[in-house]
Amino acid sequence: DAGITQSPRHKVTETGTPVTLRCHQTENHRYMYWYRQDPGHGLRLIHYSYGVKDTDKGEVSDGYSVSRSKTEDFLLTLESATSSQTSVYFCAISPTGDTEAFFGQGTRLTVV
């Protein structure tokens, strides 16, 4: 399995609180991605990174920010969590962006 670790794996938080999800890789891959997965919507791209400090928005970026200060870590922050952000969040990594992406185990986030 590709060396990807997401933390935490499960989190329950209250509306309005900040939340940070972490994706850590040991593969030294250049590209990292954050997705959310909801019933009926499949996987939707939130943000992705193509290098340290290089990030871009995806399809559903509103309400989310990201940071990548080191190759191995890609952080996803919900500045003020809302119930609509209850979802399963997946991190993925890819060596070049043109080859396969490998997924982490996912983080189940519940905003109450």
Added chain:
Amino acid sequence: QKEVEQNSGPLSVPEGAIASLNCTYSDRGSQSFFWYRQYSGKSPELIMFIYSNGDKEDGRFTAQLNKASQYVSLLIRDSQPSDSATYLCAVGRDFVFGPGTRLSVLP
């Protein structure tokens, strides 16, 4: 906005049959195409990828790409109950995913 479309299913096939999964995409400039399988409650896992027009075979799986028609498909030969899962098509360097097709292989 890039779009990737798949029939949501469920697609039901008997054991041993060929399952055919289809995907269309909107971005004509896309160069890379991927098929993932996702079991319930698990993360997606790569089945195969294809870059060039035509067929690419890997064991029981064949991916077919037609860039002119903006169409990519996945054939699963000799389908097994263990193939029952959701199959996700992804397109391009930013890995835009379709909604997935749920496949059920009946014993």
